[in-house]
Amino acid sequence: xxxxxxxxxxxxxxxxxxxxxxxxxxxxxxxxxxxxxxxxxxxxxxxxxxxxxxxxxxxxxxxxxxxxxxxxxxxxxxxxxxxxxxxxxxxxxxxxxxxxxxxxxxxxxxxxxxxxxxxxxxxxxxxxxxxxxxxxxxxxxxxxxxxxxxxxxxxxxxxxxxxxxxxxxxxxxxxxxxxxxxxxxxxxxxxxxxxxxxxxxxxxxxxxxxxxxxxxxxxxxxxxxxxxxxxxxxxxxxxxxxxxxxxxxxxxxxxxxxxxxxxxxxxxxxxxxxxxxxxxxxxxxx
Amino acid sequence: xxxxxxxxxxxxxxxxxxxxxxxxxxxxxxxxxxxxxxxxxxxxxxxxxxxxxxxxxxxxxxxxxxxxxxxxxxxxxxxxxxxxxxxxxxxxxxxxxxxxxxxxxxxxxxxxxxxxxxxxxxxxxxxxxxxxxxxxxxxxxxxxxxxxxxxxxxxxxxxxxxxxxxxxxxxxxxxxxxxxxxxxxxxxxxxxxxxxxxxxxxxxxxxxxxxxxxxxxxxxxxxxxxxxxxxxxxxx
Numbered sequence: 001x002x003x004x005x006x007x008x009x010x011x012x013x014x015x016x017x018x019x020x021x022x023x024x025x026x027x028x029x030x031x032x033x034x035x036x037x038x039x040x041x042x043x044x045x046x047x048x049x050x051x052x053x054x055x056x057x058x059x060x061x062x063x064x065x066x067x068x069x070x071x072x073x074x075x076x077x078x079x080x081x082x083x084x085x086x087x088x089x090x091x092x093x094x095x096x097x098x099x100x101x102x103x104x105x106x107x108x109x110x111x112x113x114x115x116x117x118x119x120x121x122x123x124x125x126x127x128x129x130x131x132x133x134x135x136x137x138x139x140x141x142x143x144x145x146x147x148x149x150x151x152x153x154x155x156x157x158x159x160x161x162x163x164x165x166x167x168x169x170x171x172x173x174x175x176x177x178x179x180x181x182x183x184x185x186x187x188x189x190x191x192x193x194x195x196x197x198x199x200x201x202x203x204x205x206x207x208x209x210x211x212x213x214x215x216x217x218x219x220x221x222x223x224x225x226x227x228x229x230x231x232x233x234x235x236x237x238x239x240x241x242x243x244x245x246x247x248x249x250x251x252x253x254x255x256x257x258x259x260x261x262x263x264x265x266x267x268x269x270x271x272x273x274x275x276x277x278x279x280x281x282x283x284x285x286x
Numbered sequence: 287x288x289x290x291x292x293x294x295x296x297x298x299x300x301x302x303x304x305x306x307x308x309x310x311x312x313x314x315x316x317x318x319x320x321x322x323x324x325x326x327x328x329x330x331x332x333x334x335x336x337x338x339x340x341x342x343x344x345x346x347x348x349x350x351x352x353x354x355x356x357x358x359x360x361x362x363x364x365x366x367x368x369x370x371x372x373x374x375x376x377x378x379x380x381x382x383x384x385x386x387x388x389x390x391x392x393x394x395x396x397x398x399x400x401x402x403x404x405x406x407x408x409x410x411x412x413x414x415x416x417x418x419x420x421x422x423x424x425x426x427x428x429x430x431x432x433x434x435x436x437x438x439x440x441x442x443x444x445x446x447x448x449x450x451x452x453x454x455x456x457x458x459x460x461x462x463x464x465x466x467x468x469x470x471x472x473x474x475x476x477x478x479x480x481x482x483x484x485x486x487x488x489x490x491x492x493x494x495x496x497x498x499x500x501x502x503x504x505x506x507x508x509x510x511x512x513x514x515x516x517x518x519x520x521x522x
Contacts, residue, residue, distance in 0.1 A: 226310060237347055242311040244339075244357040249394055258350040274309050 022090070024063040027070060028125060036064065036091075040072055040121040050081045050101045059093035066099070068138060069131030071106050071156075075119030079203065080106035082126055082152050084134050085143050104149045108157045111201030130155035133181045137174070145174045153204060154178075160285060165192035167212055167256065189213035189269065189284055191259075208262050208286045213255040213269055217280040219248050223273040227253050230268040237262070262286055310346070311355065314338040314408065320437040320444040325412060327371065328379045332459040333412035335442040336360065336368055337399070343406045356398040357411075359390065366414045370401050373408035378446070380410055415443065419461030427453030428476045435470040437485075438463065465489040 030036040039053040050072060056062065066087050073080040085102040105112070106126070125131065133151070137143045150164040161184060166175050179186045192210035196203055219225065227241035240255045253271065264286055271280035316335050319325065325333045337357055370388040371380035388411065389400045399411055425431045430452040436445045441464065447456050460467075468485045475481055 224311075224313075236310070236344070238351050239310045239346060239348065239353050240351065241354045242356070243393075243398075244311075244313065244355075246356075247394060247396055251393075260350060261347060274311075 022061045022063050024065060024088075026065045026067055028067060028123075030062065030064055031123070035062065038121075038123070040074075050083075050103055052099050052101060054089065054091065054097050054099060056091040056093060056095045056097075061090070061092050064089040064091055066101055067125065067131060068134035069126040069128075070123060071126050072121045072123050073106075074113055074117065074121050076113075076117070077110050078113045078117070079110055080156075082106035082130075082156065084148055084152065085138055086135065102143075104152045105203045106152060106156045108153045108159065108202075108204035112203070114201075127155050129182055133178055136177055136181045140177055142170075142174050142177060145170060147171055147174050149203065151178060157204075160187065162187035162190045162285065163193070165190050165210065165212065167192075167210075188215060188282075189255075191286055194260075206264055208259050208264070211255065211257050211259045211286075213284075214252060215255075215269060215271065215280055215282065216250065216252050217271045218250050219246055219273075219279060221248050222246065223275070223277070223279075225271055225273050225279065227255060228270045228272060229257075229259070230270050232266050232268075234268070237267070259286065310342060310344065311353070312340045312342075313357075314340050316439065316442055316444075319410070320439075323373060323408070324378070324435075324444045324446040325442070326379050326445065327412075328374065328377060328381045330379075332415055332443055332445055333371075333380070334415055335444070336411040336413055338408060338410040340408050341403050341406045352402040352404040354400070355403055355409075356391070356393065356400050359397040359399055366416070368399070368411050368413045371410045371412055373410065378448070380412065383409070415441075415459055417460050421458040421461060421463070423456040423458055425451045425454050425456065429481075430474040431456075431471065432474065433470075433472040436460075436463070436467055437470075438467040440464050440466060463488055 025033075025035070027036070031038075035056070035058050037055045037057060039055075041051040041053070052072075054064065066083055066089065068083060068086045070083040071080045072083075081101075081103050082105075083101050083103045087099070087101065089097060089099050091097055130152070133155075134143065137145070137148075137151075147164045147166065150159065153159045154161055154164065161175070161179065161182075164175060164178070166172055175186055175190075190212050191208050192212075194205045194207040194209045196205050215227070217225075223246055224242070224244045225246055226239050228236050229238040229240065231237050238257065238259070240257050241253055243251075255269075267284050267286055269280070269282045269284050270278060272278050315338075319335055319338055325335050327333055337360075339355065339357065341353065368388060370383045372383050373379075374381045383401070387401050391398050391400045401409075403409060423434070430450060431447075432450050434447040434456065436458065437443070438460070441460065443460065445458065465488050467488045469488065470484050470486075472480065472482050
């Protein structure tokens with residue numbers, strides 16, 4: 001009998017401790033189950049933090065996981081906010097808590113929220129590919145890279161990966177992780193766009209400023225070559241490099257150039273010999 | 287010329303013009319430098335020519351985009367530190383570009399000079415002359431030397447003296463000019479008659495004498511008018 005009482009007591013204690021364990025639940029799931037509600041504060045232009053007022057509608061404690069790629073969409077033609085760093089918020093039963101989420105503008109084509117904005121926010125998950133990429137970057141501590149904003153637009157606005165400007169080793173590492181996660185080849189060129197002015201409501205200017213490129217080219221016989229940027233009609237716009245009497249071989253040319261003043265559109269990266277032989281031609285988008 | 291060959295000729299000319307128009311950077315050989323320019327720095331120092339290129343932007347929108355240029359280092363050993371210069375058409379001399387504008391780099395088995403160009407113009411790579419001695423050309427007071435040019439294909443030196451000299455001295459930073467050095471000079475004789483010699487080599491000058499040269503003396507006899515040069519160590 002003593003043994004039975006002991007076992008019963010053990011079961012009660014064990015089940016009690018199990019019941020006492022916090023529930024870990026994603027923010028989306030908690031909303032769906034109506035376990036939480038939220039109130040978002042209007043974000044102003046360029047802000048990378050987003051304030052949420054969260055209310056736990058249950059009496060239970062929970063660990064609320066804010067997912068990477070979650071979007072908060074304002075009512076009206078304004079920039080949504082995309083969460084780029086997943087965080088866990090511990091909440092007690094019926095508790096109200098503020099949280100600042102880290103993220104970026106989720107639509108390059110619309111302006112920021114005016115200070116007078118009083119509308120509500122809805123929330124939804126962005127593409128699965130974006131969520132996966134952001135999670136991978138966070139796991140590798142690369143989610144604070146300068147390329148984050150451009151990366152978000154690659155998913156929300158279908159910008160090509162070449163619009164993510166890279167000019168250092170950390171940037172290259174960032175791009176390698178992105179390309180591997182989305183299963184695409186690394187672009188051999190990338191464009192830096194001008195930052196928006198203080199007065200602009202738009203985060204993406206579309207005004208090209210710099211270009212980085214790496215192109216590989218076979219030269220079959222001794223030649224003097226130019227590495228050029230041509231317009232859509234083949235007219236030379238810029239000369240980046242000139243190499244005199246280059247012996248035959250395979251060469252890799254790195255370009256890091258100011259391209260300010262060029263309109264958006266199609267151009268050609270080309271290598272031409274000075275006797276007008278075209279040794280390389282690649283269409284690029286600026 | 288019949289119609290067909292005229293059309294072919296037009297086509298060839300058009301093609302050549304197009305090819306030429308597309309060349310943003312062209313090499314300029316020493317002959318052209320000697321003929322139209324010189325190898326003197328803005329400070330008046332004579333330099334040894336190594337390479338020159340002409341950069342023409344044409345209709346390119348090249349603003350703020352420098353051109354990275356690589357030219358092969360010739361298969362010769364150059365002492366000293368070659369430097370990059372740009373031609374100043376106003377002063378008719380070469381102005382140094384920065385203090386460290388010229389780099390040397392290997393690409394495969396070939397060594398290259400590497401430098402950056404940010405505006406069109408004529409750019410040259412020059413070295414200091416190895417000669418530590420100089421000569422003085424004495425211009426007799428009976429004549430007025432108006433122009434003197436000394437060109438040595440062997441030394442890769444082209445020296446221009448444009449100023450008028452009467453009864454003065456001209457310093458030539460070469461102690462023993464090679465016999466093949468070419469001389470072009472214009473002077474007025476005592477009657478005011480213009481006299482000229484064009485691309486005459488030292489060897490062709492009557493008074494060139496090996497023993498004089500060995501003693502550091504050389505004499506130029508321009509059609510009975512004499513210019514006397516005496517070799518000496520230059521004053522720093």
